[in-house]
Amino acid sequence: MQTQAASIFNDVLGPIMTGPSSSHTAGPWRIGYFAHHLMPHFSAVRILFPQKGSYAGVYKGQKSDIALVAGLLGMEVTDPDFRNSLTRLKEKGIPLEISIVDMPMDHPNLSVIELTDAASGTTLSVGSWSVGGGMFSIRSLNGHALECAGDAHELIFLAPEGKADRLEALKPRLEGLEQVLTRTHSGELLHIGLMRPLPDDLRQRLDAACQEQGIAFMHVPAILPVTAQPDVKVPFSTAEGLLRFLEASPQPLWQAAVRYESARSGWTEDEVLAYAARLVRIMRDSIAAGLTEGLESAGFITPCASKLHARAGTMTDMGRISQGIIYATAVMENNSAMGRVVAAPTAGSCGVIPGILFGLIGLGETDEQEAARALLCAGLIGIFIASQATFAAEVAACQAEIGAASCMGAAIVAHYLGSDCQTALRGASLALQNMLGLVCDPVAGCVDIPCINRNSSAVGNAFIAANMAHAGFDAVIPLDQTIQAMYSVGTMLPRELRCTGLGGLCLTARAREIEKSLQAKRQQTR
Structure with a gap:
């Protein structure tokens, strides 16, 4: 599905979001936000989830309904009122229907949004996939094939049924468009993706021309932080490719990450480092929020990171x-409370990287630039995973989320150990080898148990793997091959063990009790 090389800040480190899930909160928000620009003045909403898809079992626990509606209302993903989107929709008098239906499914995170505008008598049907780590793909519009990933400024022209010839009248107006990335024309649908926003004067002229022809004209701004670029040539996309690159141009791992992202994004090296430093600050804030006493979970846990922090001296001394495990717990509990986090590479694994980074450097005054460099080392390892596998637990289970984060985190430990690039890659491979086969079984569909404790265990795994590699232990299996094995294992796992709520811990008696309790609580608050 990916049309451009992966970006560290699109695909790996990000989005900056409200918890609890990147696949089922941030991805749906982006899908809803996209649909908001297609029909901002809707009067009714219907959302369809496939019966055998992932959403069906977890959308309530992972706030997919809240996220889709927040996007449809045009709210930002970090809006303090994000959690109240369903109330805001109700206050507007807009009815919402969510249906679990038996429908064809070409991706486990398929959804369909049906919008109605009573004033104009028009309807829109938007089919989409949430593909992991907050990334998404719009797949259809009113039955027409469409592919948009949020990394371009989209122009969409939709002629009335059987009136495709009306689009011909627009062609002279479109000849002057600059920085065109994509142009597809299928029947009554014309789609153009631009690198830059559409100038206001041209937008007004196109709007007038479309009104004359009875054509619906929709404009959607880019949603991802890094936009698509024409003819992108990244220096490498695999660990093996990185090693060949370093033979010709020796440099530290963080510098290779900066070179990669500059080539992919068109940003300067200073801009790449500045954005990474911003992510470091938000991760620190997430830890602080999670350590706050009285934090209120939006799931079923009672947050305890502040208690762990206060009693750290009673634990076995692991330095x-x-x-790191306390900080990872804090971030994940903040995530469960619908706080602001950085998906790294997902929200379900967002505690691992901050736990490792700040476990190493502490929460006090630190060298922010050095921390940004360390974070970029993790981001580059994530590029190799994004390019060869997935971060979606719905596709490859928890090994693709928490396993991937631990793999990436080993590179942070390697950076502070002063390991060379080959050693860092060996440590990353060891960390991922240790997590192969890890299933995704969120109790009651919430990103609470076992997600929080698995994040903390992944912190220890990353330290162990990086230290073993640094001391000379051979991973034997190269990182690329381990990544490919992880993806293969994921596709072999039954769907019940891939974020559906139908297997693993979800089937225990205690999990069933929790699920029933949450269902009763939701009934009371309706």
Whole structure:
């Protein structure tokens, strides 16, 4: 599905979001936000989830309904009122229907949004996939094939049924468009993707021309932080490719990450480092929020990171690992409370990287630029996973989320150990080898148990793997091959073990009790 090389800040480190899930909160928000620009003045909403898809079992626990509606209302993903989107929709008098239906499914995170505008008598049907880590793909519009990933400024022209010839009248107006990335024409649908926003004067002229022809004209701004670029040539996309690159141009791992992202994004090296430093600050804030006493979960857990922090001296002394597991817990509990986090590479694994990074450097005054460099090392390892596998637990289970985060985190430990690039790659491979086969079984569909404790265990795994590699232990299996094995294992796992709520811990008696309790609570608050 991916049409451009993966970006560290699109596909790996990000989005900056409201918890609890990147696939089922941030991805749906982006889908809803896209649909908001297609029909901002809708009067009714219907959302369809496939019966055998992932949404069906977890959308309530992972707030997919809240996220889709927040996007449809044009709210930002970090809006403090994000969690109240369903109330805001109700206040507007707009009815919402969510249906679990038996429908064809070409992706486990398929959804269909049906919007009605009573004033104009028009309807829109938007089919989409949430593909992992907050990334998404719009797949159809009113039955017409369409592919948009949020990385371009989209122009969409939709002629009335049987009136495709009306689009011909627009062609002279479109000849002057600059920085065109894509142009597809299928029947009554014309789609054009631009690198830059559409100038206001041209937008007004196109709007007038479309009104004359009875054509619906929709404009959607880019949603992702890094936009698509024409003829992108990244220096490498695999660990093996990185090693060949370093033979010709020796440099530290973080510098290779900056070179990669500059080539992919068109940003300067200073801009890449500045954005990474911003992510470091938000991760620190997420830890602080999670350590706050009285934090209120939006799931079923009672947050305890502040208690762990206060009682750290009673734990077995594991040095920086002990701090790392407390910080990972804090971030994940903040995520469960619908706080602001950085998906790294997903929200379900968002505690691992901050836990490792700040376990190493502490929460006090730190060298922010050095922390940004370390974070970029993790981001580059994530590029190799994004390019060869997936971060979606719905596709390859928890090994693709928490396993991937631990793999990436080993590169942070390697950076502070002063390991060379080959050693960092060996440590990353070891970390991922240790997590192969990890299933995704969120109790009651919430990103609470076992997600929080698995994040903390992944912190320790990353330290162990990086230290073993640094001391000379051979991973034997190269990182690329381990990544490919992870993806293969994921596709072999039954759907019940891939974020559906139908297997693993979800089937235990205690999990069933929790699920029933949450269902009763939701009934009371309706």
